[in-house]
Amino acid sequence: MPDAMISIRNLSKWYGAFQVLTDCSTQIAKGEVVVVCGPSGSGKSTLIKCVNGLEAFQKGEVVVDGISVGGPKTDLPKLRSRVGMVFQHFELFPHMSVIRNLTLAQEKVLHRSPKDANEKGMKLLERVGLAAHSGKFPAQLSGGQQQRVAIARALSMDPIAMLFDEPTSALDPEMINEVLDVMVALAKDGMTMMVVTHEMGFARKVAHRVIFMDQGQIVEDCSKDEFFGKPRSERAQLFLSKILQH
């Protein structure tokens, strides 16, 4: 794949003697939406945190838009500023207003003027339906609203790709859809997305590919239809039967 936006090659990572990732390889093309799923502790979150260097790894290579994440001369802050990330617990900055959450990095990292940053921020808040809340503080919003702000915050940097680390796992059930709707719209706009999630409905709707992980290894890496049709590994079949039963 010559136009790979994210390329992971033979990635291995250890916490001390414990190996969390074993020889993981995959590629994500520009505009592709890839869902990463698997049982807890399988290394999904660790894998996507390696993509923007939030987690260091000991072996293998991660290349984002032609730049090696683990390279000794890589400007990690610059690389990270081009890759948006959304966290399970939102991680909005609680001491800043919603709009300030969106403008801080625009001003400090991209050196946009406060006026430009503000305009961009308000545009994105409108896009996620929260422009009316721009002056509030994160703790005054519901979980679903906070996560939508977090997505808008990541988008404010004009990222070339977006990483989602279980974006709906910390939400009350009735708030999951408002977040998924934003993500679906983003996927349809052609954003390159790597999404760790158990929301199989989302995967069916917009994913191009599904990666299934177990015990630090990529067990399945196939198209959505293949995955939901008949996953090859027993482990993935078992996983699907467990989460799709109800």
Added chain:
Amino acid sequence: MSYHWNWGILLAQEPGGTGTYLHYLIVGLGWTLATALAAWVIALVLGSFIGTLRTTGNRWIVRLGNGYVELFRNIPLLVQMFLWYFVVPELLPVRLGDAIKQMPPPWGSYVPAVLCLALYTSVRVAEQVKAGIQSLPRGQTFAGTAMGLTQLQAYRYVILPQAFRIILPPLTSEFMNIIKNSSVALTIGLMELTGRARAMQEFSFQVFEAFAAATVIYILTTLVVVLGMRWLERAVRVPGLIAASGAAQAAH
């Protein structure tokens, strides 16, 4: 007990001829505040710096910070005061040491007192800053750096503003402590409030009046600090922050 009470002594002239005893004590309060405030500024800056360094994860920097903290935390304040006044000038190059010893009063006592209180308090501030930073979810650093902030920027804009809000109440106690601890400087000859209360007692033999007045002045001063810090806490309060972090902890 046959004690001759005489509250009027406060308005009597002190033998030095500078004014009343009350005025004499108030000037002492001035020196107490000048000592405590200068030391507090240094302690805050130094303590924040060292407390922050101790959370960076760099093994050697953390060890260095820990060593600094243990050094100044494990020696009694009075001993440190004597070390700064009697010992440190002897350890310095002769000319510098002599220059320090020849500083005219009150500076010869004031400077060592400020340094002593500043370093003694800085390690306590450092401990609190470290605890404040470590009480924040690790995801906050992730979120900051994931957007391209450098580690320094993440501390400056994301971590420290939250940590300082959390540790404002214990910092209030430290601020009050440094005012009260400055009384130890009387042992190296600084005529601050306690030193002057003692002098007043020696001149006038009105021990109860002298120390009652000093006590009231100390209480009023620390009361002002408490009220000021409460105002500061309200001024920087973030809507819902404490409640939200509690809820986030529960959700984890």
